[in-house]
Structure formats: C-alpha cells, structure tokens
Amino acid sequence: MKKLAPWQIALCVAALVASVAFPLVVKGTFPNHVMIMVFLFAMMGVAWNIMGGYAAMFSFGNVAFFGIGAYTSTVLLMNYNVNPWIGLVAGGLLAAAAAAAIGYPCSNIRSHYFSIATIAFAEIVRIQFNNWKFVAAAEGLSLPILPEGFRNFMFHSTKIPYYYIILALLALSLVVCWYISVTRMGYYLRAIKESHELAKGMGISFVRYRLYAIMISAFITAMAGTFYAQYILYIDPESVLILPISVQCVLVTMLGGAGSIWGPVIGAAILLPISEVTRVWLGAKGTGIDMMIYGALIMLISAYQPQGVWGYITSIGRRTK
Amino acid sequence: MSEQLVSQLVNGLLIGCMYSLIAIGLTLIWGVMNIVNFAHADFLMIGMFTSFWLYTLYAVDPLYSIPVCAVLLFLLGWVIYKFIVSKVMTGPGLAQVVVTFGVSIFLANLAVWLWTPDFRMIQRPLLHGTWDFGAVQLSVPKTVASIGSVLFSAGLFLFLRMTKTGKAILAVEMNRTSALLMGINTEKVNALSFAIGTSLVGVAGAFLSMYYYIYPQVGGTFGLLSFCVVALGGFGSIEGAFIAGILIGIVQTLGGYFFDPAYKYAIVFAVYLVTVWIRPQGLLGW
Structure with missing residues (x-):
C-alpha cells in the first residue's frame, strides 16, 4: 500500500481543521449554506470520480442515484415512519441495486454510447417520477416536520449540525475513494481506463470491476440525495432529478482534476461559491446571466486548462523539480 | 380507430424527418472529430430565434430565412470550433466531453x-393550414419542413459522395492518420464539418420555427x-442517422398512442x- 507523503498528510490535517473550525469562526446562514453545498457536491464529485475519473466511464446520469436516495428516505419516512438514518442506507442500497441492474446489461457499452445511455437512464427515471402518483408525481413531497435533533436528522434553528453531517459524509466518501485508489481495485480500474483490451488480456474481470465502481458511486451519490432531502425538506422531480445536477458532478471533478482524490473537493470549493454567489447577486431576476458566466467558465477551463486545478498544481511541482 | 393510427404514423414520419436533419449534423461532427456536440440543439435554438426575429422585425417569412440561418450558423459553428473545440x-x-456542455449552457442562457x-411563436407563416387527404390530414408547414429536411439530408449525402471536399471529410472520418498522410488538411476538415453540422441544424431550426414554439430551452428535448x-x-453514419431519425419519430408517436403520451420520450x-445493449455500435455502425 502506497504511503502518503508528509506534505500530503499535513494538507489533509490542515483541510480537516479548517473545515471543522469554519462554522465556529464564520457566523451567518449564507456562508454556512454555501459550504454545505460545496461539501454536498464535493461528495457527489468524489462518487463520480470513482467511475469517471478512475475507470473513464463518463456518466451524465448520476442524478438518477441522487434522486433515488432522496426519494427512498423520504417515502420511507412519510409512509412507513422509518428513521432517515435507516433511509440513508436503504436509499444507498436501492441506488446500488438500480446501478447494478442498469450497469450489468450496459457493461459492453463504451465511451460516448455509455455517456448517452446514462442520460437516457436518468431521463427515464425523471419521467417516471414525474408521472408516479405514489410519490405525488410532479407536485413533489414535503417532509413532515419532526422535533429537531440528531436522531431525526432534522434541525430547524441552525444549519451547523447539517454542516458537520455533510462534512462527515464527505470524509467517509474520501476515505472510500482513497481506499479504492490504493488497493487492487484502483489499479484495475486505471488499467481498464488505459486500455480495455490489455486489461482484459491481463485477466482483469472487466465487467465485474466496472460494476463495482458504478455501484459504489451510486451508493455515495444516493447518500448525498438523502442528505439533500433532509436539508431542504422538500423534493420534486424538477429539483432532484434534472440533468444539470449530473453535469455539476462532472464539472467539479473536471475542474479540480479527474482521477485524483482531492480533485472533486478542490473543484467544488471553487465552482460552488461562484455559482451560489452569482445566483444570489445576478440571478435574482431570472436573467440567466449567472448561468451564462458559468457556461463560459466551463468552456474556457476545458479548452485552456483541461487537466484541472490539481493537474496544474502537480505540473508546477514537476517543473520546479 | 385505424384511421387515427394511420395519422399517428404519418405524424411520426414527419417529425422523424425533422429529427433526421438535426441528427445528421450531429453525426457528421461525431464521426469526423469523435466529439459529442452537446450544444448541437442549442444551435437549433439559435436558428429558430434567427428565423423568429427576421420575421418579427423585418417580416421575412421563415421559408426565406433558411439561407440566412444556414450562413449565420455556418459562421457561428466555425468560430466556436476555432476558439473552443479545436x-x-x-x-x-x-x-x-465537457467542453460542448459549457457551450450549451452558455448559448441557452445567453438567449x-x-x-x-418566454415561449414565442411565428403567428402567420406563409405556409399554414392543412391538406386534407380524407383519412389523413397533413399540416402544411410540417409536411414542407419534412420534405425540406429530406432534401437537405440528401444534399449532404451527395456532397459527401460527389465532391472532393466531401470525400476528404469521409476520408478523415474513416481514418484520421491515413487522411493526414494523404495530404488532407485535417484541421480544415474538422472546422468545415463542424460548421456544416451547425449550418444544417440552423436550417432545421428555420423549418421548425414555422410550427413549433420558440424558447431558449427548446434545445433540451431535441438534444x-x-x-x-x-x-x-451508429457512430458517424449519415444513412444510419437518417433511418434512425424516422424510426425514433415513429416510435415516439406510436408509444404516445398505445401507452401514455406522458411517457413517449421515456419509451x-x-x-x-435496448438497442445499444443488443448492438453496442448502433444500427449501421461498425
């Protein structure tokens, strides 16, 4: 197992201390909200990175897993009075099962066909939820208001507990991603990314490891979905099952640097504050100018800095050596 | 009942021809450059708006704005290729994969x-009303648009087979390295095919503006x-895209007819x- 370099450990500790201390130092609802969104999308980026960054399966349908997570815990809570924490795990399991069901037959679909298949899958899920009476179709579900507390996964007076919960979930996903990247599976996935045929020739079960990656990714994304439902307390297909969320998962990873553990976190830390702040400053009138800037940013980054921020930093490191 | 079925089939065929024209531009870009142009349908939207504003401001009928759309979108495609995609x-x-997503978000929100x-519509295009054939009633703009789509698709097909430039494009599509070794300027071929692709979708936009709502997010579904x-x-196959377009049009209307219209796109x-599961390379791909 590869050991971490001292500066990497120092960086991890510094990042952890800074994020734990943040809500104690900075007071106010908006900064906390922005940070929660950063962590939420960092987590989804980490999940996307496991399949997209390591195994080069560029999914544009991860929002389906996000939606499945959000809906599972909410429906369990509303109809069967199941605790959201159990719903969190149940949503993850259901999403992983859905990922296996869709991923297995799709296992010989590659590159662009795969990307489009994921969009098609997510769109089918969206259309289904939009017309499904059992989950109130397009009306959406409002979560019942329970007494606040950790046990109910619900807080009304402050956002700080949400902040720590999502931070813990993000840390958990990072550990999973790190574990994958240093064990056999990570090497297998990277081998598959470099060359399908060679990996197959070396005896790597291509179908099985691709499927594992998709399922783990789906599980983490679904947990993010449950968190979102508990945080916003209202879900409908137009807020948890739309294509832009999938795109966001891809973008944070790409901006930060795909295939590296910290990439999605860096990407989310840059992109989410920009999008939240431009939305609040410029988007209040629905002028579209916030999304315009966002689109331009994506164009320019991928055209002129395609390795992402992490790639840029490491390339500086190599040059100075 | 069967009359209704026939008219559904005809409607599917008509919308399918439209899909074909939109898709052959996309497949050309995909085949030549191996890039999925996620902004493709946003060029469609720009074409529709061009036609709308020409009609609203200068009273130019959508039928006559087709060449304008073709030229304008050709130039736009060229610029986007030169400064972003290349x-x-x-x-x-x-x-x-991501770069054209950025273009898509940018164009849609620029609009x-x-x-x-808002949703807009061209109120009184030159072509309107219906032709009555007893069992089937054909909407005039839809029919003309579909015939026009078939003509433009055939035009592209002939251009690729008959002209030297077209053959160069096909050569790059088959094997980029060999084409380069044969002295083909692949960079120019890239730019040209991107521009032709966007130009065709601009034409589709002008046709579509005769009977469809015009709004900035129109690209979503069409895309x-x-x-x-x-x-x-199938990957980069013009003929394949043409056939598949008509198939999808028919599947969509029949799916809406036999099941629930709300599920027509899901179908x-x-x-x-199911198709890529059975045949990962598509119907006519290799």
Whole structure:
C-alpha cells in the first residue's frame, strides 16, 4: 500500500481543521449554506470520480442515484415512519441495486454510447417520477416536520449540525475513494481506463470491476440525495432529478482534476461559491446571466486548462523539480 | 380507430424527418472529430430565434430565412470550433466531453438573457393550414419542413459522395492518420464539418420555427432525442442517422398512442437502451 507523503498528510490535517473550525469562526446562514453545498457536491464529485475519473466511464446520469436516495428516505419516512438514518442506507442500497441492474446489461457499452445511455437512464427515471402518483408525481413531497435533533436528522434553528453531517459524509466518501485508489481495485480500474483490451488480456474481470465502481458511486451519490432531502425538506422531480445536477458532478471533478482524490473537493470549493454567489447577486431576476458566466467558465477551463486545478498544481511541482 | 393510427404514423414520419436533419449534423461532427456536440440543439435554438426575429422585425417569412440561418450558423459553428473545440482535440477525453456542455449552457442562457425565457411563436407563416387527404390530414408547414429536411439530408449525402471536399471529410472520418498522410488538411476538415453540422441544424431550426414554439430551452428535448438518434443509427453514419431519425419519430408517436403520451420520450430512451445493449455500435455502425 502506497504511503502518503508528509506534505500530503499535513494538507489533509490542515483541510480537516479548517473545515471543522469554519462554522465556529464564520457566523451567518449564507456562508454556512454555501459550504454545505460545496461539501454536498464535493461528495457527489468524489462518487463520480470513482467511475469517471478512475475507470473513464463518463456518466451524465448520476442524478438518477441522487434522486433515488432522496426519494427512498423520504417515502420511507412519510409512509412507513422509518428513521432517515435507516433511509440513508436503504436509499444507498436501492441506488446500488438500480446501478447494478442498469450497469450489468450496459457493461459492453463504451465511451460516448455509455455517456448517452446514462442520460437516457436518468431521463427515464425523471419521467417516471414525474408521472408516479405514489410519490405525488410532479407536485413533489414535503417532509413532515419532526422535533429537531440528531436522531431525526432534522434541525430547524441552525444549519451547523447539517454542516458537520455533510462534512462527515464527505470524509467517509474520501476515505472510500482513497481506499479504492490504493488497493487492487484502483489499479484495475486505471488499467481498464488505459486500455480495455490489455486489461482484459491481463485477466482483469472487466465487467465485474466496472460494476463495482458504478455501484459504489451510486451508493455515495444516493447518500448525498438523502442528505439533500433532509436539508431542504422538500423534493420534486424538477429539483432532484434534472440533468444539470449530473453535469455539476462532472464539472467539479473536471475542474479540480479527474482521477485524483482531492480533485472533486478542490473543484467544488471553487465552482460552488461562484455559482451560489452569482445566483444570489445576478440571478435574482431570472436573467440567466449567472448561468451564462458559468457556461463560459466551463468552456474556457476545458479548452485552456483541461487537466484541472490539481493537474496544474502537480505540473508546477514537476517543473520546479 | 385505424384511421387515427394511420395519422399517428404519418405524424411520426414527419417529425422523424425533422429529427433526421438535426441528427445528421450531429453525426457528421461525431464521426469526423469523435466529439459529442452537446450544444448541437442549442444551435437549433439559435436558428429558430434567427428565423423568429427576421420575421418579427423585418417580416421575412421563415421559408426565406433558411439561407440566412444556414450562413449565420455556418459562421457561428466555425468560430466556436476555432476558439473552443479545436483546443480540446488533443486534450484529455473528459475535456472533449465537457467542453460542448459549457457551450450549451452558455448559448441557452445567453438567449434567456437577451430574449427572456418566454415561449414565442411565428403567428402567420406563409405556409399554414392543412391538406386534407380524407383519412389523413397533413399540416402544411410540417409536411414542407419534412420534405425540406429530406432534401437537405440528401444534399449532404451527395456532397459527401460527389465532391472532393466531401470525400476528404469521409476520408478523415474513416481514418484520421491515413487522411493526414494523404495530404488532407485535417484541421480544415474538422472546422468545415463542424460548421456544416451547425449550418444544417440552423436550417432545421428555420423549418421548425414555422410550427413549433420558440424558447431558449427548446434545445433540451431535441438534444437528447438527437443523441439517441445518432447512437441508434451508429457512430458517424449519415444513412444510419437518417433511418434512425424516422424510426425514433415513429416510435415516439406510436408509444404516445398505445401507452401514455406522458411517457413517449421515456419509451424512446428505453428503445435506445435496448438497442445499444443488443448492438453496442448502433444500427449501421461498425
């Protein structure tokens, strides 16, 4: 197992201390909200990175897993009075099962066909939820208001507990991603990314490891979905099952640097504050100018800095050596 | 009942021809550059708005704005290729996938900013009303648009087979390295095919503006459908995209007829998933 370099450990500790201390130092609802969104999308980026960054399966349908997570815990809570924490795990399991069901037959679909298949899958899920009476179709579900507390996964007076919960979930996903990247599976996935045929020739079960990656990714994304439902307390297909969320998962990873553990976190830390702040400053009138800037940013980054921020930093490191 | 079925079939065929024209531009770009142009349907939207504003401001009928749309979108495509897409051609795979997503978000929201997200319609185009054939009633603009789509598709097909430039494009599509060794300027071929692709979708936009709502997010549905059409037809295959476009149009209307109209797009996507499952390279791909 590869050991971490001292500066990497120092960086991890510094990042952890800074994020734990943040809500104690900075007071106010908006900064906390922005940070929660950063962590939420960092987590989804980490999940996307496991399949997209390591195994080069560029999914544009991860929002389906996000939606499945959000809906599972909410429906369990509303109809069967199941605790959201159990719903969190149940949503993850259901999403992983859905990922296996869709991923297995799709296992010989590659590159662009795969990307489009994921969009098609997510769109089918969206259309289904939009017309499904059992989950109130397009009306959406409002979560019942329970007494606040950790046990109910619900807080009304402050956002700080949400902040720590999502931070813990993000840390958990990072550990999973790190574990994958240093064990056999990570090497297998990277081998598959470099060359399908060679990996197959070396005896790597291509179908099985691709499927594992998709399922783990789906599980983490679904947990993010449950968190979102508990945080916003209202879900409908137009807020948890739309294509832009999938795109966001891809973008944070790409901006930060795909295939590296910290990439999605860096990407989310840059992109989410920009999008939240431009939305609040410029988007209040629905002028579209916030999304315009966002689109331009994506164009320019991928055209002129395609390795992402992490790639840029490491390339500086190599040059100075 | 069967009369209704026939008219549904005809409607599917008509909308399918439209999908074909949109998709052949996409498949050309995909085939030549191995890039999925996610902004393709946003060029469609720009074409529709061009036609709308020409009609509203200068009273030019959509039928006459077709050449304007073709030229304007050709230039826009060329510029986007030169300054954005060409930069990622040698870059990592992920950048190639994401770059056109950025273009798409940018164009759609530029339209929101400039023209508000409202739905618009061309009130009285030159072509309107219906032709009555007893059992089937054909909407005049839809029929003309579909015939026009078929003509433009055939035009592209002939251009690629008959002219030297067209053959160069096909050569690059088959094997980029060999084409380069044969002295073909692949960079120019890239730019040209991107511009031709956007130009065709601009023409489709002018046709579509005769009978469809015009709004900044119109690209969404058309974009997803045209990806399915292209992938169903097969990687870079013009003929495949043409056939698949008509198939998808028919599947969509029949799906809406036999099941629930709310699910018509879900059925199209399911057909796509089943097809790539059985034949990962699409119908006419190799």
